[in-house]
Amino acid sequence: MILFKQFKFDSAHFLPNVPKGHKCRGLHGHTYQLTLYFEGKIDEKLGWIMDFSEIKRAVDPIIECIDHKLLNEVEGLENPTCELIAIWLWDKIRLKIPQLSRIKLFETPTSGVIFEGE
Template sequence: MDIYKQFTFDAAHFLPNVPEGHKCRAMHGHTYYLTVFISGPVLEEAGWVIDFGDVKAICKPVLDRLDHSLLNDIPGLENPTAENVARWLWLHFKHAMPGLKKIELKETPTSGVIYEGD
């Protein structure tokens, strides 16, 4: 069974590796929408794959680090494209969240990435 939990966070960034004159080279902000997908069997006694409260507890300190920050200042996010932010999140979640299947990160309502790990 697959379950998911959704989160939002607000952060600023700029893309240092795009050409001069590209609008994303200037600092700007997004409200990011994150969906974390977890796959596993329904535990018979509990009746769930994982407690949604546990998912929230795992994600909260990581997302608190990103929320209202300049992503470029966070080690590992010096080039904070949506793809790189998704990969960074995956690396920070995968060991603490058994069954992590994929994450979806939207930086606008119509633009985002889905990452399933390497």
């Protein structure tokens, strides 16, 4: 079974490696929508795969590192594309919750990435 939990955060960034004149080269912000997926078997006693509150407790401190921040100033996110933000989140969250199987990160309501590890 696959369980999911969603989070939102607001961050600013600029993409320093895109060509001059590209609209994303300038400072701008997004409201990101993050969906985390966890795979596992249902615990027969508890009746769930994982406790949603435990996921929140593990992930909230990671989100706090990037919420209302300039992502370019966060260690490891000097070129904060949606793809690299997803990998950064994966690396941090997977250390705390090994059952993480997929990340879906929306940069806008219609654009984002899905990352399943490498």
